[in-house]
Amino acid sequence: MVVGGARAGAVVLAVLAAVHVYWACGATWPAADERGLSLAVLGSVVSFGPAVTLPLAVLEGVASAGVYAYVRDPRRRLARLVTGAFAAGLLLRGTVGVFWAVFGKDGSGAVFPWLNALVYTPLCLGLGLAVLRDLRR
Numbered sequence: 001m002v003v004g005g006a007r008a009g010a011v012v013l014a015v016l017a018a019v020h021v022y023w024a025c026g027a028t029w030p031a032a033d034e035r036g037l038s039l040a041v042l043g044s045v046v047s048f049g050p051a052v053t054l055p056l057a058v059l060e061g062v063a064s065a066g067v068y069a070y071v072r073d074p075r076r077r078l079a080r081l082v083t084g085a086f087a088a089g090l091l092l093r094g095t096v097g098v099f100w101a102v103f104g105k106d107g108s109g110a111v112f113p114w115l116n117a118l119v120y121t122p123l124c125l126g127l128g129l130a131v132l133r134d135l136r137r
Contacts, residue, residue, distance in 0.1 A: 004130065004134075005127065005129075005130025005131040005132070005133055005134040006067055006070055006071050006083055006130075006131050006134040006135075007071050008127060008130065008131075009067050009083070009086055009087075009090075009127060009130075009131045010064050010067040010068040010071060011064075012127065013060045013061070013063050013064035013067060013086070014060070014061070014064040016056075016057075016060045017056075017057045017058075017060035017061040017064060018057075020053040020054070020056045020057035020060065021053070021054070021057045023037070023048045023053045024048075024049070024050040024053040024054045024057065025050075028048070034047075034048050036111075039111060039112055040111040040112055040115060041112075041115075042112070043100075043104075043112035043113075043116070063082055063085075063086055066078065066079050066081075066082030066083065066086075067079070067082060067083045067086055067131075069082075070082065070083040074134075074137075080135065083131060083134075083135060084135055086131060087128050087131040087132045087135060088128075089128075090124045090125070090127055090128030090131065091124070091125065091128035091129070091132070093120075093121075093124045093128075094121050094122075094124035094125035094128055095125075097116050097117075097120055097121030097124060097125075098121055098125075100113075100116055100121075101113065101116055101117040101121060104116075
């Protein structure tokens with residue numbers, strides 16, 4: 001039985017897809033401008049234009065559908081594969097985030113290191129482990 005990890009993962013992916021579509025439309029919330037948004041989210045200045053954010057939104061939307069399909073029927077191979085890839089991606093990002101928090105003195109501004117250490121990394125590790133737990137059941 002699938003508990004909360006995969007279900008939460010499907011919701012997180014859907015929300016991320018919506019946020020990327022929102023940013024593709026030119027919005028920069030929660031930052032004042034695109035540069036501030038990029039520094040807060042990624043730690044460096046990168047475009048948040050539609051050419052970058054829309055493909056991410058599509059990927060997240062498709063992944064959300066795959067993880068949700070796994071929630072509905074854990075026996076589906078493709079859905080299980082998508083969910084496993086999602087868990088692996090989260091755990092990889094979380095692990096990199098730990099090293100970034102400890103060793104990353106890259107001058108990326110004041111916001112990203114705190115968000116990485118206190119929000120992004122713990123969420124990725126926690127959700128990744130929860131999804132992995134669901135896959136192992």
